[in-house]
Amino acid sequence: MENSKAMRTWLDDFKLSHPLVIAGPCSAETEEQVLKIAHELKDSDVSIYRAGIWKPRTRPGGFEGVGAIGLKWLQKAKAETGLLMSTEVANATHVKLALEHDIDVLWIGARTTVNPFAVQEIADALENTDKIVLVKNPVNPDLALWIGGVERLYNAGIKKLGVIHRGFSTYEKTKYRNIPEWQIAIELQSRFPDLPLICDPSHITGKRDMIQEVSQQALDLNYDGLIVETHIDPDNAWSDSAQQVTPTVLKGIFADLKVKKMTSEEDDFNNEMAKLRANIDIADSKILEILGNRMKVADQIGALKKAKNVAVLQNKRWNEILGKMILEGEQKGLSEEFVLKLFKAIHQESISHQEKVING
Numbered sequence: 529m530e531n532s533k534a535m536r537t538w539l540d541d542f543k544l545s546h547p548l549v550i551a552g553p554c555s556a557e558t559e560e561q562v563l564k565i566a567h568e569l570k571d572s573d574v575s576i577y578r579a580g581i582w583k584p585r586t587r588p589g590g591f592e593g594v595g596a597i598g599l600k601w602l603q604k605a606k607a608e609t610g611l612l613m614s615t616e617v618a619n620a621t622h623v624k625l626a627l628e629h630d631i632d633v634l635w636i637g638a639r640t641t642v643n644p645f646a647v648q649e650i651a652d653a654l655e656n657t658d659k660i661v662l663v664k665n666p667v668n669p670d671l672a673l674w675i676g677g678v679e680r681l682y683n684a685g686i687k688k689l690g691v692i693h694r695g696f697s698t699y700e701k702t703k704y705r706n707i708p709e710w711q712i713a714i715e716l717q718s719r720f721p722d723l724p725l726i727c728d729p730s731h732i733t734g735k736r737d738m739i740q741e742v743s744q745q746a747l748d749l750n751y752d753g754l755i756v757e758t759h760i761d762p763d764n765a766w767s768d769s770a771q772q773v774t775p776t777v778l779k780g781i782f783a784d785l786k787v788k789k790m791t792s793e794e795d796d797f798n799n800e801m802a803k804l805r806a807n808i809d810i811a812d813s814k815i816l817e818i819l820g821n822r823m824k825v826a827d828q829i830g831a832l833k834k835a836k837n838v839a840v841l842q843n844k845r846w847n848e849i850l851g852k853m854i855l856e857g858e859q860k861g862l863s864e865e866f867v868l869k870l871f872k873a874i875h876q877e878s879i880s881h882q883e884k885v886i887n888g
């Protein structure tokens with residue numbers, strides 16, 4: 529697949545304001561809920577309404593979506609509000625039903641993108657239609673698999689494409705539900721600058737309080753749009769309740785977002801600068817997160833040493849670490865002086881953590 533301007537024509541065709549906003553509930557629950565939310569979003573920055581009809585759930589027994597009946601509710605919402613409608617499709621039957629009900633935008637969920645057979649089945653079912661199709665990143669941080677999903681659609685003649693960055697699953701406990709790994713999306717953006725890139729702060733964060741922050745980060749990185757789960761009664765939503773916001777909160781988030789224009793040379797410079805600074809901010813937060821995790825391990829070591837009555841300072845081990853880190857640092861272009869200073873500080877903090885554990 530070549531980078532192709534054709535991929536983003538749909539964004540321009542709609543003359544959508546920057547950024548493109550997709551919003552609506554995680555799941556369609558009842559006709560009344562679908563219509564109420566759509567009406568509340570009608571006169572806002574939202575251009576495309578979202579609602580999951582078929583819901584892939586991690587464990588059986590959860591709410592698996594209302595099914596095809598929900599497509600009728602979306603049709604009604606479109607007729608009443610003029611918003612474009614979008615939903616998730618995971619197989620050829622979903623595609624067939626979505627096409628029959630005039631759904632404008634289809635997205636492929638993270639759990640489907642991981643499966644080339646499923647994506648191919650969807651691509652075949654969509655062959656040569658002019659639907660807009662958005663591919664969510666796979667749950668695992670695999671850029672080739674993500675690009676592969678887009679390629680299968682492109683090869684089936686679907687040209688109105690886009691990708692949704694919804695973060696990646698990890699066993700590690702982090703402040704995110706799905707860690708962003710921004711560098712993966714940025715690499716995709718630099719390989720295919722004309723492929724619209726949309727951020728899903730709802731699934732990245734899993735928490736409504738963090739949506740503003742992650743949305744701003746995405747805009748600073750020149751994303752083309754945002755997809756935000758929005759519900760009239762988030763706490764009682766049938767799925768993903770912790771991450772949904774009310775339409776009023778969504779409007780507040782958008783009012784506070786700083787959107788940059790992309791016109792003059794100066795703007796190009798500022799955009800490039802903002803992008804680099806955002807990368808630095810991401811790296812700095814990662815450093816702190818890693819250091820925090822390292823100190824938690826130090827606490828566990830402290831507890832173990834306390835139980836076995838072993839001294840905190842183990843000089844042999846420390847010298848081994850230093851030697852190894854200086855060599856690794858050199859390979860990464862870091863001076864010996866810097867690595868020494870850095871690890872002395874880390875070691876000091878680690879010792880004081882262990883001492884705290886041991887001495888209470």
Ligand code: PEP
Pocket residue numbers: 554580584636637638639664694731
């Ligand atoms: C969703 O958008 O509701 C959804 C199921 O998302 P994901 O595929 O990103 O988990």
Ligand code: MN
Pocket residue numbers: 554555757767768
């Ligand atoms: Mn959801």
